[in-house]
Amino acid sequence: MYTLNLDIAQFLSEYWQKKPLLIKKAFPLFEDPISADELAGLACEEEISSRIVVTKDDNWEVVQGPFEDYDSYGETHWQLLVQAVNHWYPDSQPLVEALRFLPDWRFDDLMASFATPSGGVGPHVDNYDVFIIQGEGERRWTVGDNTPQQRRGGNPNSPLVEDFTPIIDVVLEKGDMLYIPPGFPHCGETLTVAMSYSIGFRAPSQQELISEVADYLLDNNLGQQRFTSQTEPSSAGIVSQDHQVGIMSLLSQLSQDPNSYQIVLGKLLSQNRFELDLCEGEEAYSIEDLQDAFAQGAGISRIGGLKVLRLENDATPRLFINGDVHELLNTPVDVIAQLSDNVSLSADEATEICQHEEVQALLLKLINQGFFYLSDSEE
Template structure:
């Protein structure tokens, strides 16, 4: 297995075995001579958009404040102690999307997004912990990181940001452009800008089991079929008319226990759930509609690729794209799996694809889910 500079010369197998979900890893020059993909002015412009999730954290005069975007204006770049956080930059910028794809040695079902944090001198969001794994890539300037395996997760009360009350770091390190720090979930950390800086955070999805359970129950409501109606032919007179009888509870419980689900149901739910775009995501359909023959003519010359915002997964015969699911015929599965894994198809793949796949690609193109290479 190939060793990756991105992982400090470790193979992906070594990283997953020794560090993933276990302990931090500091990687000097994970991406040598890395340059920021966006200027601070471009980030400010993104923070002004209503289709981009952004936050502003300030620590002026020892007072923490949190505001949510969009922002018509950010504080002056010359002013210390403020941070703007731009979520999901990979959804809006090709370079950020390409950078996030470098982390696809981990499953797409776990990979979430790329967030950019811009901070002026001394800026940060305070000592905290995240519920997910994260890679912190320094893109511009320097940032001091203080980290520790905190067990006391008590938060300071009354603040708009979640700050650890009794933070006790065990390590300190300064990251420069190209350096990267991996942190497992719930590992306490505090990043402080040393001068102006930008940090790129590649984060991962860790939905709570409560969230998954609620989602699965909602999914089941669309597929559950329980025949018949409640009946009690042996009903007896009662002297307590307001009481719910034991027989009624038993009959209803017996009916509800007929609800069954298999691993396939879980797989379909997860595929739809994990490929569903976030509520803030909207797709850009082509300005002009393209006929199927014209689309195929272009696709057979240029190939296609998934749009930045598209999430595509598969499991066995089931294919999931942007929350939709369907069963792929054996003749179609090879092309669809390749599209999901490589996030694109070459002209030769288009020519060899079945008519069903070619028609699906055209429909997805019209919806803005795929684009021509």
């Protein structure tokens, strides 16, 4: 387990999505959840997103994984980054849990990196919140203010920005954590061979929301209402301000109707950007198998990265899991909350909630699909 040394209430009121924060000894007894060799092994896998960034004379070259070996990169000036480590390496999940005072729907992934001296990814700006946690070794981080940044070399498509004036300039040591909100430029430079971890939290963009709403309306043959006017302009060639506002109000009406947006939000926010490591068994479990496992002390756990969400004031009792909708029309709200709020359930807890037939059927389905698995009582 990881104990976070942070005043959460103060952080949320003064820093969250407002300004960067350095927390020295955020994890006083920090131990790396994964070794450099284990991380390198993950980057060998085809289904895992990884990349190496090579620093070259004020420029950065990106090489996409998977990787068979690393000898050609030498001992300095490169960094290996592996996305969604929490999906593939269960021992990293407790580090994610330490930041679970933020809602699951925002959580993106845990990215782990191994960096050699002078390795880094260059100065850049993220469109999401990130917590950078230092493991073994030391890295110097600079963070600039949230002001318009010039793209490096004048290239509007470059992920990098020009050098900036730091408002934070610090060397992170083992257990230190740096929080950076969206829009603040930052740059890391490795001083000694180092492991570090970035935990990202992301919100959907307007583009994503509009795309999801449009798909939902088309798939369900909804959104048929058309604009009607009370007045007409004096000139045939003009679109009056009243008409502009009236036409666009059709969209705002959708955003105020829970029947139009709740399913869209639930499905969108429960999806993952990165592939999940499904835990499918060789043979499907039966209800009897499930009950026997609980009787023998097995609990249930969800796989790393899986999002199980409920919506406050939802029009229908249901859960949204990995982009799918699961209605639980006859299940008490507190039981639904247990499933969304707990990553794992003990044998006793699982036995109790499985008294509800809908829950039992859902858990059996999720286990057979590989989204949940039977876990030891010690987990």
